[in-house]
Amino acid sequence: MVLEKKYIEKISLSHRKKFAQFFTPETIADLMSDWLIGNKKLKTVLEPAFGLGVFSRNLLKKKPNLNIKGFDIDETIFNEAQSFFAINSNVSLNLEDYMFNDWSNEYDGIICNPPYFKFHDYDNKSILKEIENRLNFKFNGFTNLYTLFLLKSIYQLAPNGRMAYIIPSEFLNSDYGKLVKEYLVKTNTLRHLFVIDFKENVFDDALTTASILLLAKDNNDREINISTIKSKSDLKKLENYINSYPKLKGEFVYKPTDLDPNIKWRKYYQVQKSDKYKNLVPFSKYAKVVRGIATGANDYFTFRPSKAKKYSIQSDNLLPCICRAKDVKSVFFTMDDFKQLEENDEPVFLFDALKSKNEAVEKYIRKGIEEGINEKYLTKSRKIWYSLENRPPAPIWVSVFNRNGLKFIRNEAGISNLTTFHCVYLKQSDLFSKINPDLLFAYLLTDIAKKIFSDNRREYGNGLKKFEPNDLNKAQMLNLSLLNDETTNQVLSLYKAYRKELKQVYIEQINEIFEKEYSQPESHTHLQFAKTIAQQPKIANDHVLSNAINRMKNNVRKRNNAYKALGES
Numbered sequence: 001m002v003l004e005k006k007y008i009e010k011i012s013l014s015h016r017k018k019f020a021q022f023f024t025p026e027t028i029a030d031l032m033s034d035w036l037i038g039n040k041k042l043k044t045v046l047e048p049a050f051g052l053g054v055f056s057r058n059l060l061k062k063k064p065n066l067n068i069k070g071f072d073i074d075e076t077i078f079n080e081a082q083s084f085f086a087i088n089s090n091v092s093l094n095l096e097d098y099m100f101n102d103w104s105n106e107y108d109g110i111i112c113n114p115p116y117f118k119f120h121d122y123d124n125k126s127i128l129k130e131i132e133n134r135l136n137f138k139f140n141g142f143t144n145l146y147t148l149f150l151l152k153s154i155y156q157l158a159p160n161g162r163m164a165y166i167i168p169s170e171f172l173n174s175d176y177g178k179l180v181k182e183y184l185v186k187t188n189t190l191r192h193l194f195v196i197d198f199k200e201n202v203f204d205d206a207l208t209t210a211s212i213l214l215l216a217k218d219n220n221d222r223e224i225n226i227s228t229i230k231s232k233s234d235l236k237k238l239e240n241y242i243n244s245y246p247k248l249k250g251e252f253v254y255k256p257t258d259l260d261p262n263i264k265w266r267k268y269y270q271v272q273k274s275d276k277y278k279n280l281v282p283f284s285k286y287a288k289v290v291r292g293i294a295t296g297a298n299d300y301f302t303f304r305p306s307k308a309k310k311y312s313i314q315s316d317n318l319l320p321c322i323c324r325a326k327d328v329k330s331v332f333f334t335m336d337d338f339k340q341l342e343e344n345d346e347p348v349f350l351f352d353a354l355k356s357k358n359e360a361v362e363k364y365i366r367k368g369i370e371e372g373i374n375e376k377y378l379t380k381s382r383k384i385w386y387s388l389e390n391r392p393p394a395p396i397w398v399s400v401f402n403r404n405g406l407k408f409i410r411n412e413a414g415i416s417n418l419t420t421f422h423c424v425y426l427k428q429s430d431l432f433s434k435i436n437p438d439l440l441f442a443y444l445l446t447d448i449a450k451k452i453f454s455d456n457r458r459e460y461g462n463g464l465k466k467f468e469p470n471d472l473n474k475a476q477m478l479n480l481s482l483l484n485d486e487t488t489n490q491v492l493s494l495y496k497a498y499r500k501e502l503k504q505v506y507i508e509q510i511n512e513i514f515e516k517e518y519s520q521p522e523s524h525t526h527l528q529f530a531k532t533i534a535q536q537p538k539i540a541n542d543h544v545l546s547n548a549i550n551r552m553k554n555n556v557r558k559r560n561n562a563y564k565a566l567g568e569s
């Protein structure tokens with residue numbers, strides 16, 4: 001990594017970010033290139049996002065006469081790489097966009113850490129069109145660029161070729177990943193998926209979550225292995241698998257037809273938290289989550305009191321609204337909190353021109369037109385460009401990005417919110433009534449609720465967790481209508497005490513009540529997981545089943561010991 005270190009020292013972070021230049025740690029590059037070298041007939045290799053060629057350097061150490069072709073789009077890094085590889089006549093580097101070039105060539109080995117760009121950070125329309133035409137497969141416009149690199153490389157892999165990719169795990173559990181998973185399953189090329197989830201930062205480069213895909217166009221295509229890597233020592237799993245391919249199995253083994261591309265694949269490699277509880281219903285039975293108001297131009301539409309004064313905008317045309325997550329400090333957002341923000345001259349209003357018009361309002365609208373606000377992506381698509389989205393204030397908000405799990409807020413002030421929060425509206429849960437909002441909110445504050453929701457989260461490469469409104473709508477929750485009146489009242493009075501004193505201990509007590517009412521015996525949880533694995537993938541993995549059985553045996557032993565101890569005392 002000497003080359004990369006030197007490069008990082010002299011090239012600015014903004015330049016590296018612009019080209020998504022995040023370098024693969026040497027240990028990982030070494031393992032990934034071993035996978036390619038395992039193909040005894042390996043002669044031609046493609047490195048589509050070359051950077052400084054960490055993979056090629058490693059491969060050439062192991063097999064010096066390989067023919068390698070590399071692509072990079074950034075002239076700066078290309079020149080560095082070019083001068084390093086100048087002595088290798090069998091390495092040809094191209095300063096070109098990989099997505100639009102080289103479609104007709106095939107390779108025995110392809111190895112890559114592709115650029116991660118969200119769909120709006122690259123020319124997604126023309127790239128998608130190119131790839132859809134070539135692969136004859138329809139993809140989703142919201143796809144991240146790294147998945148398109150992956151698909152193109154599969155297309156370019158020669159018969160008996162091998163391919164190794166390191167990419168964010170996000171596609172496994174996100175909507176845009178569905179079609180990618182479908183393509184992986186359809187082409188029968190995925191041999192082993194390693195899901196990396198390091199608990200601590202073991203590499204300098206802040207690699208905490210990612211996945212390594214080992215693919216091949218060979219005949220060992222009857223099963224797909226999945227393994228998890230939680231520590232540096234778990235990387236041994238990769239090494240062992242590669243060294244004994246195709247004999248050794250992964251932690252989980254599936255037939256391609258057993259993997260459903262339409263669901264989050266987390267289910268195939270993690271015990272689901274919700275399995276621990278019985279009587280679950282979809283969250284959408286009780287509530288509906290919708291994203292907050294998007295203005296399309298926050299600077300223009302948001303108002304502080306001083307700005308309102310400057311432009312003579314009256315309260316009639318100002319919609320009270322929470323615009324930034326940091327303005328909400330407590331679990332309960334009250335009218336007093338709102339007034340305090342207003343007093344501090346924070347931006348807590350939206351320009352609501354439709355309510356009434358006067359000269360000042362007209363003038364501010366004209367100002368918007370002069371600044372081109374009416375031509376922005378969202379404003380342009382509206383009938384009246386300055387009209388606000390129709391979102392009544394929601395009784396509950398939920399924060400969009402979370403490092404420490406979900407955060408629910410009770411909106412006692414009854415004001416609107418921008419997209420930093422999603423709105424939670426209560427639904428008619430049975431024929432006659434909505435759920436008591438206090439009961440629902442008390443539940444949402446508990447650890448159980450967060451644990452169950454976490455089955456449905458999305459994860460980003462940098463460890464950030466995110467819930468889109470539909471992730472929450474489709475998530476599960478305890479069926480609160482099964483609680484009897486006495487328990488309901490107990491929860492409500494603890495909640496009341498919490499509202500008054502804000503002491504966490506009350507929420508912990510509520511959590512205990514739910515644990516008691518809804519937990520399944522632990523042995524059941526593991527049995528359930530084992531059953532899921534056994535039923536869905538049909539090839540039941542001995543390793544998983546025997547683990548689950550051992551855990552069950554352990555639990556029974558612990559329980560018997562506890563009974564014995566009780567009997568003896």
Ligand SMILES: C[S@@+](CC[C@H](N)C(=O)[O-])C[C@H]1O[C@@H](n2cnc3c(N)ncnc32)[C@H](O)[C@@H]1O
Nearest residue numbers: 019022023024049050051072073097098113115
């Ligand atoms: C994540 S880095 C990986 C670098 C190196 N292979 C490694 O693993 O350390 C991705 C590289 O792809 C390059 N890149 C970005 N967009 C590209 C494109 N459309 N075609 C080819 N290379 C591209 C970037 O300049 C960057 O060097």
